[in-house]
Amino acid sequence: MKNDVARDTRAAPTISMIGTRAMLFEAPGDFTMAHQRRIWALMDAAQARPDVCELIPGVTNLMLIFAAPPGSPQAVADWLRHAWDTLPERHIEGRLFEIGVRYGGELGNDLAAVAAHAGLPPEEVIAIHHGSEYTVCAIGSAPGFGYLHGLDPRIATPRKTVPSLNMLAGTVTIGGMQAGISALTGPNGWNSIGYTDINLFDPDRQPPALFAIGDRIRFYPESIAL
């Protein structure tokens, strides 16, 4: 097997080794919930493999970390491909979080830029943002940070070329087609449109992360400052 196992056309997944103890499975096609649910199904199946010690679900992809380098990466890749082709979507009946947002103002100061990019007035951007229901696709990057699916494409906005240096934890953000709530205070390239007082991660809590994959999120405006 080559390190780059399969970078094929549209329909085939891409499977590659990342060093000797990690393998990355990337689904073909778009960022849809149907694809993400198949990734969750794959994650469930891979969890049962005795050679897997850790799984990192990403956005329509899955990284497998092995306890030891696999004897035959090709065999694992074949197993993944077969599982991907045959497993049904895994539906997770997640909890529903209703989260109040203070839109705009100092803590959501990219609202104007998002509105300009969308060609819509800021009020409309806010209405569109809290008009959708979002699903937690994957948790990662920072402790407890959830990648949210469900952003209306009208307000999708590319990441900033110059990141904010000290964005507060709890900032409500848009990064390309992904939505989120920042989990840690620090540098951040996503666009801030508001703020919510929420603690996404506490190592002393069980489970430590507030969100789990499959959870649903609805935002509502607590206040709006334009």
Place this chain on the structure above:
Amino acid sequence: MITILETSALNTVQDLGRPGYRNLGVGTSGVMDTLALRVGNILLGNPVDDACIELQTYPFVLRFDAPASLAVTGIDAAIEIDGRTMLPWMVETVSAGQVLRVGPPRSGARGYICIAGGIEVPVVLGSRSTQLRGGFGGLDGRPLEAGDTLKTTGATLDVSGYGALPPATVLDAVSREDDAKVISLRAMPATDYELFTPESRQRLWDTPWRITPQSNRVGYRLSGAPLELHHRVELRSYGVIAGIVQVPPAGEPIVQLADANTVGGYPRIATVIEADLWRLAQARIGTRIRFHECSFAEGVAAMRPVDAYLDDLRMMVARYRTSARCRAGIKSGDKA
């Protein structure tokens, strides 16, 4: 107990890391040079995952408030106990009140103060490692400061004065550079390798990349002629592990390391193999590294000498301690 008398930025308590929580966004943390901590823990008869103090800035001075056996691994440096020279990679026993001073390294970058019985900080999510971004683990989730105290067992070994050959003298690098300051690292092409232009792929292997000052436990930013993709790509966020070499839009690679985010989005050109990560951990800012292309099979085989080195050390320590006890007439299990 030990008391930190003098330290500067970014010295922390670390163990082998916190695997198992990446699916919650929690990176592994842990020592940058896992080999150096393994050696320290083997020398001291500690469990493999006992915690140590990882040094990145010097000088570092601490006082033992109780007797202790210790080893400083990872670097060669001027190390003193009450002004008397102590060799790195060697087990020493000190009494209460003695002061350890670790000066700037003559070689290597990260020093590890390992103590028999380990450093007792609370285990958070399965590890004692400091998670700096999350602000937990280690000592209150932060770097050490002068005046901090850390709990130790106070137990000492009945035999000391033995040590390990440093890995750099035992484990051969994949290639010897004419310029001894260039560090050779083996790397496997990764997912997006073919998305780079043929010239850029060649340049990845040919360039002596310089480690820039924007390098730390999160990752090393390298400087050299930029690498170019055939076309710009927008990747979806994917899992990141230590050793992965990403190429941000500006084209200069970043090697992700112990404190890396759990997921990332830049194109992945290669991955430094596990067997060579300790060399990177000990590479200083300003030095140059060269990547050598390696296959999966070569990457797996590269761990064999590392494992053999550790196995030999375990055996040597056990033999030495048994025979030293015999000579001294110490019954096994007695403490000095």
